Amino acid sequence: MFMRRLRYWLGSTKREAALRAEMESHLEEKAAELRDGGLDESDARAEAQRRFGNLGLKQEESREIWIARYWSDFWQDLRYGARNLRRNPGVTAVAILSAALGIGACSTVFSIVNFSVFRPLPVAEPDRLMTIMAMHRSKGVASETLSFLEIQDLRNQARSWQGVAAFAPFLPVGIGQGGDARRHWGFLVTANYFDVVKPAFLAGGGFIHGEDDIPGAPAKIVLTHALWRNRFGADSEIIGRNIQVNKRAMTVVGVTAPGFRGTEVGIAADFFLPCSQISEMDMLKSNSDRLTSYSSQWLVGLGRLKPGIDLRRAKVEIETVAAGVRERVPSLERDRGFYIERAGQLMAGLRRIAMPAFLLLLTITFLVLLTACANVANLMLARASARSREIATRLAIGAGRGRIIRQLMTESLLLALSGGAMGVALALWGGRLITGFRLPLPLPVDLSISVDHRVILFSVSLSIVTGMAFGLVPAFRATQANLIGSIRSDAGNNIASLRRFGLRNALVVAQVAISAVLVICSGLFLRSLGAARGIDSGMDARNVVLVRFDPALSRHNAQQTARLLLDVLRDAEAQPGVQSASVTNGLPLSVGGNFTLVGAEGHGEGHQGERAAVMAVGPHYFETMGIRLLVGADFRPVLSKEPTAIVNQELARRLYPNQDPFGRYLLEGGQRVRIVGVVANSKYRMLQESEVTPILYRPILDTYVSEGSFAGLTLIARSAQDSPSLSGLLRQMLLKHDPELVVNLAGTMESHLQASMFLSRLAASLFGLCGGMGLLIASIGVYGVISFAVARRAREIGIRMALGARSSQVVKMVLWHGAAISLVGIVIGIAGGLALARVARNLIYGVSASDPVTFISVPLILLSVALLATAIPARRAAMLDPNRTLRAD
Amino acid sequence: MGRKAEKNDSLPGSLDMLILKTLSRSNLHGYAILQAIQQKSGDEILIEEGSLYPALQRLELHGWIDGEWGVTPNNRRARIYHLTSKGRKQLAHEMQRYRQLTLAIARVMGTE
Secondary structure: HHHHHHHHHOOHHHHHHHHHHHHHHHHHHHHHHHHHHHOHHHHHHHHHHHHHHHHHHHHHHHHHHHOOHHHHHHHHHHHHHHHHHHOHHHHHHHHHHHHHHHHHHHHHHHHHHHHHHHOOOOOOOHHEEEEEEEEEEEEEEEEEEEEEEHHHHHHOOOOOOOEEEEEEEEEEEEEEOHHHHHEEEEEEEEOOOHHHOOOOEEEOOOOOOOOOOOOOOOOEEEEEEHHHHHHHOOOOOOOOOEEEEEOOOEEEEEEOOOOOOOOOEEEEEOOOHHHHHHHHHHOOOOOOOOOOOOOEEEEEEEEEEOOOOOOOHHHHHHHHHHHHHHHHHHOOOOEEEEEEEOOOOOHHHHHHHHHHHHHHHHHHHHHHHHHHHHHHHHHHHHHHHHOOHHHHHHOOOOOOHHHHHHHHHHHHHHHHHHHHHHHHHHHHHHHHHHHHOOOOOOOOOOOOOOOOOOHHHHHHHHHHHHHHHHHHHHHHHOOOHHHHHHOOOOOOOOOOHHHHHHHHHHHHHHHHHHHHHHHHHHHHHHHHHHHHHHHOOOOOOEEEEEEEEEEHHHHHOHHHHHHHHHHHHHHHHHOOOOOEEEEEEOOOOOOOOEEEEEEEEOOOOOOEEEEEEEEEEEHHHHHOOOOOOEEEEEOOOOOOOOEEEEHHHHHHHHHHHOOOOOOOOEOOOEEEOOOOEEEOOOOOOOOOOOOOOOOOEEEEHHHHHOOOOOOOOOEEEEEEOOOOHHHHHHHHHHHHHHOOOOEEEEEEEHHHHHHHHHHHHHHHOOOHHHHHHHHHHHHHHHHHHHHHHHOOHHHHHHHHOOOOHHHHHHHHHHHHHHHHHHHHHHHHHHHHHHHHHHHHHOOOOOOOOOOHHHHHHHHHHHHHHHHHHHHHHHHHOOOOOHHHHHHHO | OOOOOOOOOOOOOOOHHHHHHHHHHHHHHHHHHHHHHHHHHHOOOOHHHHHHHHHHHHHHHHHEEEEEEEEEEOEEEHHHHEEOOHHHHHHHHHHHHHHHHHHHHHHHHHHO
């Protein structure tokens, strides 16, 4: 039946002709019979036709039998709509562009959300792969790591899983040799990691469960496609070869397929090492208990559920395992439990911070979309009123209202979908822009925002909703037209058109209001960015270069490292132009931080201590960074006999309020540490941090060499002037001391400072972009509605001028119209801006949420843009020739 | 002549049945089908002539009848329709239903 219907439809033109012939022949036969009955020629024909009924209608009915009518009408509408849109290329382009900007902005933000929450990992059956982490049962979700023993308990006791694996992200190693060694980040994984995760392999495979977990197993490594391509020139023979990792040979057993960068969203692994290699890694860290103690919690769990297992059942089961652990190991936190969620989402802790920001972004972009909708709706209204005569004629000859509404809606949807297609292109571009954003972190951040089928589905649905939104009201309005009035006179001065005009004004008011909100927000963020530039970091960033290196990765022991550091510091200060140089394990303004608890001596047992940032620094650190030393002396380039520390003012104030801290002791990590100096406060995690961070500085020669470092070391050198070649010289100097050393250049302190403002810059540029778009869209809207008004009132203006109005009065009248709608919009917008700024207060630094500069200048800017947009049609009105307009009809 | 064509909506689908029945007797073109129905009914049933064609299209779509271009007894070119085997089955089915329906109506009306 369907096939036959399709065949009928495809051959419908031929079929229609045949039907027509058949009907005509019927009429003739009837007429002939009637003639034989005695009627004359014309009467016979008329009677035959009367008996037959409406021929066109019957034809239509027959056609409906061949094809579902809906589709035939749809095609007709589509063709007609496309023709209409082509006929007004200017209007169409503006409408599509508006829709594209709006939809593109929303789709870009959605692609970020998609990246952090929805996009599954590129592995087999990703929906069965779960992240297993620890949480505080009373506080709910908190992403905390697990111990190796807990992973083993889960593996042995939980029955719902095909397998339970674990990994530790952020494992730095040096790969390569002979001056070509570079620092790379990877995961340390349990040997069954690849069996559980099931990523695709380009070559080779994963580790062997039960073999590669055991210390002493032969050293193996799995590379990602990215590392294999970038560092090994996509060597097709690499499987089974040895490569140098931390100056030791490791056999490459597999290369994963492109796209797989580990199992933690936002972090790009370059390689994977099995747990058996743990003792080969952080040489300087004590990690003997990593595989044997419940208190050493450092792994993220991953489990693959058996097919058909209910998530709730798995949850109950892991809770039983957690209860068992609590029972057996009384020293563990009582409140500790496990929780599971689908793998491939931004880690829960980060998600809690990121989601409000995403929501704000979505709100903003949605506002842009709304103004775009208002704009297109206005254009559609203008077009519908230009076509009112056509529509009225069609209604008059019997077209159903629903039919015409559908026709107009098809046009809107066509517009919206074209806009949506361009919007997807915009989202692609936006994603690339975000992917290219530099973060002030030494970490392998992966922000590969991309457009996949989910984003496209989102854009298409949004386009349809958008099309409905901006098409429905104009379509209803258009078909309500006063039939007789519309057909009789073109330049409708009738009541119906005035009412429609009210709607258009309202739409422009809404647009101006929304764009006022957007521009106010972008103004606030720009002011905030300006304020951030003015923030005193407490450091002097000029003419300071940074070079990262990591002796731990080339297997230096404590003594060798101390020796190396002393040599490097001496030689660095001997470089031409260098005023002072130092070294630290924790470069400030890197977003993250290391914190420790510091106690004052003499406080009771119950006193927990102050939470303070801790960093190890070399001699001359304060001089090099431009931090003032207030009391005491700098660290000296020798190993000290007793533990010493320098504190910043804030820590001093908290430990010993109103007392001189110099020479006193503080307690840290079970040690009594003597305070040998106090330095000025400086920013620690980022420029915009609202509270002064207490900082504890320890001498690097004493502490780094015994503790190692996560991010490696940064050599800092201040020169007299800007010296671009200095980084290269320092690198050569470092390699001279140890040709195998892992050295990465890290630019200047100034560029680091710039990067650390990335959040403010990102926010300011996003809001600036949105505000700019909103302003553009709104000014097009104002221009459109005023032009339309001038065209509509041409006759009235003509009469006024004929009666003696001067052109300046006409200009004033038109300008006043523009100013009035803009002012109403701006006032509403200010109220909205105040409300939104209050919500976004935490993201704006250094500027009040009701910043007078912003709230005065933005309305002025908006008003002048609106008047500019009004000026063109106002000029047109002033040049009207009354003679012409009055004779138009 | 002055009689108005009645829409035969009292028995839905009955036009289809009448056409099928008429074609089961002989192969006819559209106009002749109408005439045949009219004559057989003793001019009691008058069909709006135009309605015949959508009905013919519907029957053809279902595959119950088929039409071929030919020449009528009056020497006109027209599509002459014939019943297919599927159509014959359909006719039997509809007659069965028709009998049940009229019987039921007759019972209600007390005319049985």
